[in-house]
Structures are given as C-alpha cells and as structure tokens.
Amino acid sequence: MLKEINIATNNGDIGGGEVMLFNIARALRSLGHEVTIVGPASPSEVVEAAADEGFDVVCLPATTRKQYMAHLRIWDQRSRKGLLWCNGLVPSFATAGHQNRIVHLHQVPQGKLRWLLKFAQICTLKTLVPSKFASQFVKTAEVFPNWVSTINMPLKRKPIGKTISIGFLGRPSVIKGTDTLARAIERLNREKTLQFELVIAGESKFVDEGAQQSLQKTLSCIQYQTRFLGWVEPSVLFQQIDILVVPSKIPESFGLVATEAMSARVPLLVSDAGALPEVVGEGYPWIFEQDNVESLIQQMMQITTQLENHSEEIEKIINSSYWRWQEEFSPQAGKAHLRELLLEIL
Incomplete structure (x- = not known):
C-alpha cells in the first residue's frame, strides 16, 4: 500500500545523520512510498540536495534552530499528511505529542537533552537507535542499524611501500581521536625503522575554534608527514592508504566510517569507543583502547x-x-x- 512519508531533518546542513536521512528516503522511494523531505531555508544543504534528487520538499522559513522547531511544529499540526519520520532529536522534540510519528536518534542524548527526549517520545509509534549500545540509554528504543553503499575498490591489494599511509575519514577533532592518531604516528616515526604518514579526508564541521587550535598544535608535530585531502568521496581516500583508523574518544552510537571501510575491504582499526566494537563484530582483532597511544601503536604495528x-x-x-x-x-x-x-507500523 502506498503511504505518504515525510522525513524531517535534524540539521539544515549535511552531517552523518543527514547522510542516513537520504539513505532512508531513497529506500522508501524504492519501496513505492511518496517521500517528502522537510528542512529549514538556512542552512539549505538538505533541502537543496533533496530537490536535486527529485524528492518533494517542504522548505520552512527558518534561519535558526528555534525558528525551525517552531515552524516545524506549526506545519506538522496544520499541513502534514501521512507518517512523520523525525530524523534526530530536534524534529522529534518539536513535534512532541503529535500522532503518527517515528523518533529516529543517531546520537544518544546527553545531560539536559535527556529531558527533551522524554517529551519527544510522547505519542511516538517507534523510537529507533542505530545500535544495541545506544539502546541501553534510550528507553523503549529498538535497534535500526545504519547502512552505507558499497565502495568499489580493486580486489588486488597494492603492496605497501617504505612509507605506511594511515587514513582518517571524518571531522578532524579531539573527540574523534585525531590527536591520538597523530601522537601515535609521531612516536612510530621517532622509534621505528618504518615511516608512517597521516592522510586526512574531511573538514572540521561543527568543531569549535578552541578544539581546532588544540588539534592543530598536535598535528604540527607531524606536519611534514600529514596530507589533507579536504572533503572528498571515501573512495578517494581509500585508494591512497594502507590502513584506515577510526580513533574516536566519544561513545559512538554507530560507526558509518567503519562500515564504509568494511564495504571497501580496507584494513580497519577502531577504538573501543561506544558501538564501534559492535559494528565490526564479536572477535574482531583490530581494536585498541580509546585515547591510548600505546595500544594504538601496538595494533598499527601488528597490521603493518x-x-x-x-x-x-x-x-x-x-x-x-x-x-x-x-x-x-x-x-x-x-x-x-x-x-x-x-x-x-503501517
């Protein structure tokens, strides 16, 4: 049966949660549903990308988060038809108490945000989280795993050279462990006969200036062994590295970057933060203790x-x-x- 389904974005710009928004929208459309994507006028990345992909769009006249939440609640109450898929805590809280909604969280709410979640879950059909780890912190939540498209790479692995290329994909930041990785590479280059370089793909979106300065100070120790690719497709990075490291320090609710490496058959080393061990699976050997340079060095040398x-x-x-x-x-x-x-549900 055809069903009208509206997906309300958490942010106007595109981050990990919004990547999943588009994955869900495409899958819904392929299942025969009529999909409308709802977002603010500014930032406009989500609504513009949705329109480019041929989705119906509701662009709300909002330039701040508070405006977006207010306009979303009014639109949802007066104009919405069909199911509302709340892609994050912002639209979930904004439409609290309304019927026929799904609350889909990509991050576990921390601190005061947990109180917002209690209201957000009023009258919801389902509350979804991406991992068993995340479900421990959200009452009544069901596990709904994220997914990523395949990244095609040559099946024959290129031989490693004198310099081992270590990849980092995502937001370079302290919470994502980029500083831990940089310190490990600095130590390895100082103590070992092999040479290592760090190849970073991504930009410091949503990272405050103080945290960026702290990271830059650490990266300066390996400035001649660091390459910045900027915002590129994962395949561009994967073709240039020998090992991908996901060194997060925060309790990750999932691990999209890890699954991208898994799809591309790239050697993958992850920290034990949050759901990362769950994503790579029980018994996976290449896991190190988060924020532990010694543990990271040991695993990097083992894979090398x-x-x-x-x-x-x-x-x-x-x-x-x-x-x-x-x-x-x-x-x-x-x-x-x-x-x-x-x-x-339907």
Missing part, C-alpha cells in the same frame, strides 16, 4: 607486519568484515530492515 608479510590471516579478517557489511549494513540489508519496520 601482517601487510608486509602478505599474511593470509589479514585477508580472512578483511573478507569476513566485507561479508558482515553485506549482511548487516549494506543498502540491501537496510532496505529489508526498513520493509519489516513499515509492515509492522
């Missing part, structure tokens, strides 16, 4: 040694990760999870 020796074990680990992505976090898996959810 296996790459140098063309170890069969490393290919088994990478292939196992790829199939885990295929079964749990691919578009096909996401579409199947979405179909099951809608059958239950």
